[in-house]
Amino acid sequence: MARWEPGARERLVLAAVDLFTEQGYDATTVAQIADRAGVTKSTFFRHFPDKRELLVAGQETLSRLLAEGITEAPADATPLGAVAAGLERASSAMGPMNHEIAPRIKAAVAASTELRERDALKSVSLAAAMTEALVARGVPGATAALASELGVLAFKRAFTAWSESNAKDDFARYAVSALDELRAASATLG
Structure with missing residues (x-):
């Protein structure tokens, strides 16, 4: 061996x-x-x-990259603008191997209660990292939490769309597009 x-x-x-x-x-x-x-x-x-x-092997890296992107966003960035910067930064961790195995990971998670629970914990961890980074920028807690949850939802939607596409190295475009869609949808909530 x-x-x-x-x-x-x-x-x-x-x-x-x-x-x-x-x-x-x-x-x-x-x-x-x-x-x-x-x-x-x-x-x-x-x-x-x-x-x-094994299926959340890059979670710490994603959390760190999301937080770094938010921290380094321009000072005048809105909370969702900072989250977009975090998503763009995190996209650097989404390479060809991630693209290749994404559909199989999705299927494995869907077939296992234990993995679905672990996936939910991953979402909580990513949201917490983004919330902390936003609060450090001076964003009020409730606003930071909402922006972070939208960021996690955008990440998940982007991951699904990206993994089903042929664009192996363009995760950032999917992530920012998903966040833009969610931003527009939230504006209709009233």
């Missing part, structure tokens, strides 16, 4: 997604994932605490 080859984390994610697709999340073991990725179980556990965490 090639224990020290580079790219173990990515190989583990790909192996897990393939196995979840082939045999389902519940029927897949950590040992099977490690074997398919060509690593040991201890290597698996150096990268992930459990198999559930």
